[in-house]
Amino acid sequence: MTLDLALFLLLALIAIASALGMLISRNTVYSALYLVLNFVTVAVFYLLLSAPFIAMVQITVYAGAIMVLFLFVIMLLGAEGLPKSEVLPWQKPLAIGLSVLLFAEAAYLLVTKSRPVGNVLPPAEAVNATENLQQLGIALFRDYLLPFEVVSILLLVAMVGAIVLTKKERKARQ
Amino acid sequence: MITDWTLWLEWFIKAAVLIFALLGGFAYLTYYERRALARMQTRVGPNRAGPFGLFQPIADAVKLIFKEELTPAKAYKFVFFLAPIITVVPSIVIAAVVPFGRSVNLFGREVNLYLANINVGVLYFMAIAAIAVYGIVLAGWASNSKYAMLGGLRSTAQMISYELSLGISLIPVILLGNSMSMVDIVEKQNGLWFVFLQPVGAVIFWIATLAEVNRAPFDMPEAEQELTAGYHAEYSGMKFALFFMAEYQKMIVICAVTAVFFFGGYLGPGVDRYPLLGPVYMFIKIFVLLFGMIWVRATWPRFRYDRLMTFGWKALVPLSLAIVFITATGILLAEQTNNPMWMWSIPVASVVAGLVPVVTIYQALRRLSYERA
Amino acid sequence: MSALEPAVELARGLWVTFKSMFEKPVTIQYPEEKREVRKRFRGRHELHRYENGLEKCIGCSLCAAACPADAIFVEASENTDEKRFSPGERYASTYEINMLRCIYCGYCEDACPTEAITLGDNYELSYYDRRSAIYTKDMLLDPVPATAMLTPQKTEEGVFTRSVPEMENPKD
Numbered sequence: 001m002t003l004d005l006a007l008f009l010l011l012a013l014i015a016i017a018s019a020l021g022m023l024i025s026r027n028t029v030y031s032a033l034y035l036v037l038n039f040v041t042v043a044v045f046y047l048l049l050s051a052p053f054i055a056m057v058q059i060t061v062y063a064g065a066i067m068v069l070f071l072f073v074i075m076l077l078g079a080e081g082l083p084k085s086e087v088l089p090w091q092k093p094l095a096i097g098l099s100v101l102l103f104a105e106a107a108y109l110l111v112t113k114s115r116p117v118g119n120v121l122p123p124a125e126a127v128n129a130t131e132n133l134q135q136l137g138i139a140l141f142r143d144y145l146l147p148f149e150v151v152s153i154l155l156l157v158a159m160v161g162a163i164v165l166t167k168k169e170r171k172a173r174q
Numbered sequence: 175m176i177t178d179w180t181l182w183l184e185w186f187i188k189a190a191v192l193i194f195a196l197l198g199g200f201a202y203l204t205y206y207e208r209r210a211l212a213r214m215q216t217r218v219g220p221n222r223a224g225p226f227g228l229f230q231p232i233a234d235a236v237k238l239i240f241k242e243e244l245t246p247a248k249a250y251k252f253v254f255f256l257a258p259i260i261t262v263v264p265s266i267v268i269a270a271v272v273p274f275g276r277s278v279n280l281f282g283r284e285v286n287l288y289l290a291n292i293n294v295g296v297l298y299f300m301a302i303a304a305i306a307v308y309g310i311v312l313a314g315w316a317s318n319s320k321y322a323m324l325g326g327l328r329s330t331a332q333m334i335s336y337e338l339s340l341g342i343s344l345i346p347v348i349l350l351g352n353s354m355s356m357v358d359i360v361e362k363q364n365g366l367w368f369v370f371l372q373p374v375g376a377v378i379f380w381i382a383t384l385a386e387v388n389r390a391p392f393d394m395p396e397a398e399q400e401l402t403a404g405y406h407a408e409y410s411g412m413k414f415a416l417f418f419m420a421e422y423q424k425m426i427v428i429c430a431v432t433a434v435f436f437f438g439g440y441l442g443p444g445v446d447r448y449p450l451l452g453p454v455y456m457f458i459k460i461f462v463l464l465f466g467m468i469w470v471r472a473t474w475p476r477f478r479y480d481r482l483m484t485f486g487w488k489a490l491v492p493l494s495l496a497i498v499f500i501t502a503t504g505i506l507l508a509e510q511t512n513n514p515m516w517m518w519s520i521p522v523a524s525v526v527a528g529l530v531p532v533v534t535i536y537q538a539l540r541r542l543s544y545e546r547a
Numbered sequence: 548m549s550a551l552e553p554a555v556e557l558a559r560g561l562w563v564t565f566k567s568m569f570e571k572p573v574t575i576q577y578p579e580e581k582r583e584v585r586k587r588f589r590g591r592h593e594l595h596r597y598e599n600g601l602e603k604c605i606g607c608s609l610c611a612a613a614c615p616a617d618a619i620f621v622e623a624s625e626n627t628d629e630k631r632f633s634p635g636e637r638y639a640s641t642y643e644i645n646m647l648r649c650i651y652c653g654y655c656e657d658a659c660p661t662e663a664i665t666l667g668d669n670y671e672l673s674y675y676d677r678r679s680a681i682y683t684k685d686m687l688l689d690p691v692p693a694t695a696m697l698t699p700q701k702t703e704e705g706v707f708t709r710s711v712p713e714m715e716n717p718k719d
Binding site for chain 3: 218469539
Binding site for chain 1: 250253292293294297298300301302303304305307308311312314315323326327330331333334337341354
């Protein structure tokens with residue numbers, strides 16, 4: 001248990017540090033890399049919580065696909081260096097206000113709604129059983145079928161929209 | 175507590191053996207490739223260093239170690255240093271989930287001939303393969319050179335595109351094996367390799383992996399003629415060797431994974447009696463599959479970049495989706511009718527589906543040649 | 548069937564490379580095994596001798612004048628009957644060719660009035676430094692025929708008065 005705790009603290013430290021690094025870094029590529037590190041750390045958190053499937057999907061989808069696309073765009077546009085001047089003057093105060101609000105909310109929930117640890121955490125063995133994947137599939141395609149399909153249609157719409165926006169009208173051939 | 179200690183030791187030894195096998199495999203794969211390529215071009219290949227040129231890899235290594243390492247003045251130093259490491263580590267780490275055999279009795283204790291049998295082995299493979307892209311992208315960017323940058327961008331686009339069909343073409347295997355654990359998948363192939371049940375899936379996986387390791391005919395990112403070696407143009411000495419190493423280790427690992435998914439892994443005649451035959455069968459299968467990669471490199475010219483993308487997105491992705499559907503339907507039919515013969519509808523329907531892109535490509539090529547004429 | 552052409556053509560390509568694996572390699576294992584050069588190959592220069600051992604070169608420097616790369620350096624000295632190197636009055640006391648400059652054009656061959664210099668078969672010219680790229684007369688000169696004597700020779704008076712020997716066939 002102590003080993004788990006130590007691991008958790010270490011990972012949390014890395015996660016927070018990488019998140020901060022992403023915000024502070026002036027170079028967008030470094031920011032993206034910090035974010036990748038953050039994603040990977042979160043994936044390790046999932047592993048600690050005995051959810052290897054989510055962990056692997058986190059790495060494959062977020063760290064593997066999405067962030068690579070981010071990097072691709074940053075490099076293609078040559079937008080590594082951020083301009084020094086503030087583009088939006090009201091951005092900083094607003095962000096500070098909103099984050100204070102968020103923290104207050106989280107603190108309130110933590111204080112009022114938190115229960116003993118034993119009740120909240122699912123028994124690790126049950127999740128870690130070999131049927132983990134099958135359970136996930138059944139849950140997705142039986143209990144949450146409608147949301148699943150809705151999400152897939154949403155993604156399809158986004159895809160079609162992207163294609164429509166980028167595709168130039170082909171000139172009629174003579 | 176003593177068992178704990180020996181378990182750690184076992185893991186350590188297995189990991190060390192695996193890493194050294196990969197390093198040695200990398201060295202001798204370069205030799206194997208050069209000899210095989212040479213024979214295909216009716217040459218002899220390296221035969222000077224040692225008997226049959228067997229010490230050639232050692233000579234190469236010594237040369238690369240003593241070469242001067244340059245860092246371009248305007249490179250992003252830290253990332254430039256980090257990129258080869260990020261490239262090489264995933265290529266070794268993937269091998270952790272590849273089973274090389276069943277458990278054998280060594281020194282009076284049962285030893286499993288694999289490092290880890292995790293129940294999401296297939297996903298692990300996909301995740302690590304996805305991470306491997308970073309090394310190349312960052313190398314291209316950190317070099318701060320146009321050629322390297324273009325090579326990096328090309329490989330990113332290519333790897334993301336082909337990763338999709340790579341992943342989708344693995345779903346039939348997961349369906350047929352009814353598991354994501356590599357050991358289970360191998361055991362399911364006892365008697366019948368999945369390549370017979372899903373030949374089209376094997377071909378798609380093969381093509382996608384070629385693109386994934388930037389091998390010919392998908393070696394656009396490192397096209398010497400147009401990009402002067404692409405993302406590693408600015409690297410020299412041992413850092414370059416790391417990229418080289420990553421590419422060849424990925425070849426080995428991916429051939430091992432292909433063997434596991436489609437060619438029955440460590441299974442073979444007599445492996446039930448003598449489990450130590452498992453690694454031998456694995457070695458033979460990897461060797462043959464690697465020959466396929468070399469053979470393809472010796473034969474086919476490089477893709478043009480737009481056609482590479484078109485092929486990936488318009489031919490491979492739809493086809494792999496189709497074979498997922500076909501496989502699922504076949505399994506469902508076999509289960510519902512309780513007649514395993516329905517399983518044979520999978521390869522038949524898949525081959526028919528596979529013919530569709532072939533014919534489409536043929537027609538597109540015909541149209542192109544008419545337009546030119 | 549023609550619709551399958553893309554696949555068939557790819558497979559045919561594979562078959563070609565596979566077949567060639569079993570052909571005999573064309574490689575020549577160079578240091579052990581050397582290929583005969585062509586008849587008119589222009590390799591390292593050779594300075595020739597007459598059958599009696601006298602050098603053909605008379606130190607006229609026409610080769611040096613003809614050389615487009617300015618690779619040849621000749622210094623002539625007087626022959627005497629006591630110390631005779633070549634027929635006629637003069638001989639080349641220094642004859643050097645800088646192999647790094649030479650372009651193996653063969654103009655020296657054409658210019659030579661006594662056919663003393665020809666471009667031979669030797670193509671294995673390599674050196675570790677620039678100085679050793681300069682080939683001197685000793686290195687270029689043919690060995691003495693077994694029946695003859697080394698130069699300088701002591702000769703009878705009035706025998707070797709002509710520098711350029713009479714041609715057997717004037718068309719040459």
